[in-house]
Amino acid sequence: MSVPIVRSVAQLRQIVAAWRREGVRIAVVPTMGVLHEGHLSLVRAALVKADRVIVTLFVNPKQFNSQADLAAYPSTEDEDAAKLAPLGAHLLYAPDAEEMYPAAFATTVSVSGVSEGLCGAFRPGHFDGVATVVSKLFLQTSADFGFFGEKDFQQLQLVRLMARDLDIPITIVPCPTIREADGLALSSRNVRLSPAERAVAPELPSVLLETAERLARGSPVLPTLAEARAAILAAGYREVEYLELRDEADLRPMTSLDQPARLLVAAWLGGTRLIDNVRISRVSPD
Numbered sequence: 001m002s003v004p005i006v007r008s009v010a011q012l013r014q015i016v017a018a019w020r021r022e023g024v025r026i027a028v029v030p031t032m033g034v035l036h037e038g039h040l041s042l043v044r045a046a047l048v049k050a051d052r053v054i055v056t057l058f059v060n061p062k063q064f065n066s067q068a069d070l071a072a073y074p075s076t077e078d079e080d081a082a083k084l085a086p087l088g089a090h091l092l093y094a095p096d097a098e099e100m101y102p103a104a105f106a107t108t109v110s111v112s113g114v115s116e117g118l119c120g121a122f123r124p125g126h127f128d129g130v131a132t133v134v135s136k137l138f139l140q141t142s143a144d145f146g147f148f149g150e151k152d153f154q155q156l157q158l159v160r161l162m163a164r165d166l167d168i169p170i171t172i173v174p175c176p177t178i179r180e181a182d183g184l185a186l187s188s189r190n191v192r193l194s195p196a197e198r199a200v201a202p203e204l205p206s207v208l209l210e211t212a213e214r215l216a217r218g219s220p221v222l223p224t225l226a227e228a229r230a231a232i233l234a235a236g237y238r239e240v241e242y243l244e245l246r247d248e249a250d251l252r253p254m255t256s257l258d259q260p261a262r263l264l265v266a267a268w269l270g271g272t273r274l275i276d277n278v279r280i281s282r283v284s285p286d
């Protein structure tokens with residue numbers, strides 16, 4: 001069994017229109033390919049909730065702020081399709097850049113507030129690229145549900161707000177971060193790590209979790225974050241772009257744990273940029 005692949009908006013619309021006539025519920029799982037268990041967990045969750053699941057594979061040039069990063073992004077479409085077939089995904093939508101952005105394409109979707117700071121501060125234009133392509137994918141697929149990983153937490157909150165603000169009738173379903181046995185969050189970028197870097201990489205989630213526990217027990221925010229930064233660097237990371245405590249709902253910066261929060265990090269290990277985040281809710285003193 002293989003998964004059908006479509007490459008044009010017109011083909012996609014034809015299939016979706018037939019599904020609509022059957023009255024089935026449709027889910028979309030947007031990806032940039034190089035599928036791993038994190039992506040597949042989204043597809044499995046989508047198959048539970050919807051009757052038809054469209055996985056999209058599009059390496060979106062507009063969300064790369066570095067040409068080198070875009071050029072280095074791996075492409076494994078055949079392997080990706082082979083991973084999707086046994087799960088029972090119904091369609092792989094893999095347009096090329098000309099199909100997605102025809103000549104004289106002129107529109108940008110920009111979400112203020114939630115896209116500022118964190119990754120938004122270090123990857124100029126990235127979230128405009130994400131919001132633009134995801135809104136197009138939602139309109140092209142007319143899906144009832146969109147599945148997104150908490151791994152990219154700022155992206156998840158941005159997509160939720162964008163769909164709500166633009167009245168796109170889709171329910172966004174968040175899915176938990178899938179990790180390797182040693183705690184490292186699965187990412188298409190992990191393949192770029194050398195064996196020595198791969199050995200050090202799990203220090204990031206380990207410091208993140210330990211810091212989240214300390215904060216939950218009432219440890220003061222700023223000094224605790226400063227110690228955590230130092231621990232990440234001492235472990236062998238080259239640079240910590242950000243390590244911040246943010247309100248889980250609107251990503252507002254927090255200096256005390258008065259609301260459910262997320263601790264979010266981006267750090268460079270050699271030439272690879274890794275991101276991660278964990279939830280924190282305050283442990284009430286006995």
Ligand code: AMP
Nearest residue numbers: 031032038148149151152176177178186
């Ligand atoms: P990407 O291909 O990196 O753009 O990711 C596509 C989708 O998969 C996004 O919604 C990501 O948040 C999600 N994703 C990526 N890595 C993981 C992971 N380790 N666990 C859960 N979801 C993930």
